[in-house]
Amino acid sequence: MLRFILVTLLISSVCALHWEKHKEESNGNEIEESSGDIQTEQLPGMCWACKWAMRKLKKKLSNGATPDDIKKKLSLVCDEIGFLKSLCKKFVSRYSDTLVEELSTTDDATTICTNISICKK
Template sequence: MLRRIVLITLLTSSVCALHWEMHKEASIGNGFEENSGEIETEQLPGKCWACKWVMKKLKKQLSNGATPDDIKNKLGVVCDEIGFLKSVCRKLVNQFTDILVEELSTTDDAGTICANIGVCKKQAWS
């Protein structure tokens, strides 16, 4: 019985500590980005993951000579394959279509593209 109480207490405190760290990290940020409203970073759960998934999928499907119209057409149908994050994917694609067309024309990888549009955080090493 005592072990269960200690285990529950440890689990609860771990969850609280994790929540506190996430809250503290979210409250620290660049004032320009928060106030400008231009970049919506990680507003929906799974948005970064969905972005990376879509970009990887599209990078595999697109040839080097793909036209902007080809890229737009692929962007229009790629979200049908993502499953339960379909609505997140469609919102992302609709919001950033023009930028994504331009980004998909480069040699950048999926993570870099998603960081460039502000959906994912930039990695310290990139």
């Protein structure tokens, strides 16, 4: 019984410390525009979410897709991402024009996300 209590306290302490550290780190890591450019330091999971969304969109878009077609599909892609849905929606709404332009090219998902500075080179 004593072991169980000690293990529970240890786990709780580690979780609390991790949570506090994560809160401190995330205070300055919001998606913001800085003189027209995307900050290179992003929220955790942002690169993965970008690549996931761009892969999904690339599969759904035909070669002759218009900017309006791309915008419609962009607005719906985040509904399928799960727990990163709100992060994805913020990203798409803030950078939709840039994403429409990038999705009009033949670049792959990784190249697109790197070009718009969401993923590191």
